[in-house]
Amino acid sequence: MKLIHRFGYFGIGLFFGIVLLIFFLGGKNASCDYSPNARVLKNIKIKERKWSQESLSFFQDQKIDTSYISEVLEKGDVDFNLSDTDAKPCNVYFVTGTRETQELEFRIQNCDSIATIQKVKIRTVE
Secondary structure: OOHHHHHHHHHHHHHHHHHHHHHHHOOOOOOOOOOHHHHHHHHHHOOEEEEOHHHHHHHHHHOOOOOHHHHHHHHOEEEEEEEEOOOOOOEEEEEEEEEOOEEEEEEEEEOOOEEEEEEEEEEEOO
């Protein structure tokens, strides 16, 4: 069999394989969150969120919309050095995200069904 025929058969098989994968996996909501940072943020995102009185007053004083927390949970970073991952009954994570020239740090208590934003701190980025 000539080399060009082998490439032809390979191409046809590759095409049908990709079509089958698209057909079977196309409708799924699959994601590749394998890093510890991505797993923690995804875990917090899917839970019901509550805000402490301190964090709500911070958002009101700084005139920041509370929906900004969703942005931070998409692109933020978890600081595992400050976080208490063995806390009982709920883990506590420190998540940072930038907004314009400010860096916000959130202290989030991550329980089984509820994620509570306990405290928000602001730092200016140079």
